[in-house]
Amino acid sequence: MKRYIVHRLLQGVVLLCLVGTIVFFLGRLTGNPVDLMLPEDATPEDRVSMIKALGLDGPLYRQFFIFVGNALHGDLGMSIRMRQPATEAFFSRLPNTLAIIPWSILLAMGVGIPLGVIAALNRGNVLDRAAGTVAVLGVATPGFFLGILLIFVFSVELGWLPSGRMGGPEHYVLPVITLGAFLVAGFMRLVRSSMLEVMESEFVKLARIKGLSEWVVIWKHCLRNALIPVLTLWGVFVGNLITGAIITETVFAWPGVGRLTYEAVIFRDFPLLQAIIILKSILILSINLLVDILYAYVDPRIRLT
């Protein structure tokens, strides 16, 4: 188990280096990085000092070492627009995103998993088709359009809920639903197909031979096994969440890191975007490591290898 974790940790570090390298080279790839990293009204002195600081007059490998050195010290550059260190901007916004993500995951699991189970139990009949239709529609509706529709219906027409910005609990409802929607269809489809597979297995037959009630057979013996693929695909879901957070926070003017990403794009704030990508990568890798450990807990077959 310890070796497994160390192995995954090393893998994560390698991946992070890969991301860092890509970000670095994309920054140098097109034209002059100084233009990317300084505001338009920067003075010639600013330019000179930046060229010096980043070694931009030197060879590329030297610039790379400076970049890596700075990154290791937590210095990922200055945000052009916010005129503060990019990491600071990121971490000041992070709590706002973390405030909606758990609710969205809960919502997605609370809706997606039971729907998947119910669809599998009712394979081929009306309930299955209804759940399938929900999933197909969920996949086909772009997240930002769903968000706007929700605002239109619940804020504009009905006036029940606020249309954006942070605030009391009622401000959370629509963003949480929108972000959760990025996961629901995926959860449902996955749970349905793996339930169908598990329900055919011999150990389920044995559980019935024991005389266990259908409830225990389905929700204990089947579901626990059917959830394993959900965990295996967690990486994909984390990716969906990050994408979803950018779009959701943009639609609802939610001051989190997703919205920060959007701002970095529309204001062409390259240092900020670069920092966001590296920090999000670290976040993703840590979450994946945690999930791997959780995975080993749920599926004992992994634990010993």
Next chain:
Amino acid sequence: MTELDSEPVLEVRDLHTHFFLRRGVVKAVDGVSFSLHKGEVLGLVGESGCGKSMTALSVMRLLPKGSARTVQGRVLLHGEDILTRSPREMREIRGSQISMILQDPQTSLNPVFTVGEQLREAIFHRTHGRNKDVMREAIEALRRVDIAAPEQRIGQFPHQMSGGMKQRVVGAIVMSGQPGVLIADEPTTALDVTIQLQYLKLLQRLQRETGMAILFITHDFGVVARMCDRVAVMYAGRIVECGTVEQVFENPSHPYTRALIASVPKMTGPIERLYTIEGQPPSLMDLPVGCRFAPRCPHAEQRCHDIYPPAFAVETGHDAHCWMLEAE
């Protein structure tokens, strides 16, 4: 050991189980009747795909949902038809009155729970006892199936055990409720040859200790000779011959039985060419009107192809469905 005069504990009468597929109806079990008496081991023999396992699952009422259905027949457990029981009543019968060992121990245990959890669950489900009592009973059940150091084994996961040990755990689980009837569906097929004999001996010992009746499903006549008191030979969804093991081995009366026995390699005597049966069993979707074995039978006459032969008694307690027996 057989008590033929006593009431049977399990009696199957004219059982029909069909698969309803898009391509057509598969008659997997098509009129099977047999009875199993207290303390008796009845072998159900036949090639794979002849409907042995489907017979077992029909009796347990654990057919694959949706596609398969028992369309006709009765399954009498202690004289009462269990096919008409509600699912709830059936759950109470399963595990405590009738139980079953599945073929492949690698897949019949749930990989994400410890064997102890799976065993305790079966015990708790019946007794609703206190944790401590359930635990004690579970350890006792493991000890009965010859698992060494059950206190340690009980906390392990299935993947930490060998195939033979898993199959013994399965045995412990399904027999924990002391069922009067046990169906063993090729319980040793997936095991190593060296372990098979060990497992058969274990089953035999448990059978003698508890006096339960076993329906032993196999394709192996060698195992039948070792384990069973009586044997029923199944071909294409029907039982073609039935009798005590001695009767059937000494005087196999259906050409199919003869062919099956001839195709078992002999351990003694000169090495001969193994007998093989020509042709393929008929498709269960498109069965012949007459005797199902007729297309492959060396003795087939016209009426074999036209009319299904009724049961003819060969001797007391031994009968076979073959027209050749009519004259005798």
Next chain:
Amino acid sequence: MHRVPWIPIVIIAVMISMAVFAPQLAPYSPIDQTLRDKLLPPVWVDGGSMKYILGTDAFGRDILSRLIFGARVSLIVALLALTAGGGVGLTIGIVAGYFGGTVDNVLMRLVDAAFTFPAILFALLLAVTMGQGLTTLVIAISLLLWASFARIIRGEVLALKQRDFVALARVRGCSPARIMLTHILPNVLNTFMVLVTLNIGVVIIAEASLSFLGAGVPPPTPTWGLMISDGRGRIADAWWISVIPGIAITLLVLSVNLFGDWMRDRLDPRLRQL
């Protein structure tokens, strides 16, 4: 279950004709502004007129015309990105599957990495460093696609490699390149086509999302994502600006997905579990 999905096919056909014949079909220019006609509602809403069937936006541009020209962008981007991203994935999948060993290992680690990090981040980064435009957009969306293509195609190739005809070709002394082109490629084309159809919806949504985030084809070129974005601030008084293109996207993606499912069931049912 396996009925031909006629309604989706008709919808797709309509959208494709809209894209191809946009200049002929659109009643107005999608770009020219007619400020005195701004924010007119669609014809079925009070105040709407037959002049602008689907209404106008905040600059008095005809929604219908923009919708028709927007189909063009969606479909061109889909075509290019699927060719580029799918092609790269196909190549990598074949190479990794055929050679195996270290090559396979390295390429599959790259695929894993691509699955770990959401492609949208790199797409946004590209938009900032390379500037907005069709090329950037196509590269960005290709990044989203190649890995899943590579992974599935590789699996197919691994299975194919076991088959006799590949071994035979090798015994005959065919070069690896030749085997891959003449023996393996034709046998994975079915799977490739299924993957392409199943991913059209993904690409359309990605294009719209990137446009919405200001990283797509730059304005004033009308795209559906941009139209939705434009109407976002007007949702209270002119909902049609964003709702109509939103419905168009949903309808198109729904149609191509249903069509893709049907294609998959016909050509390659084994892909079903994906």
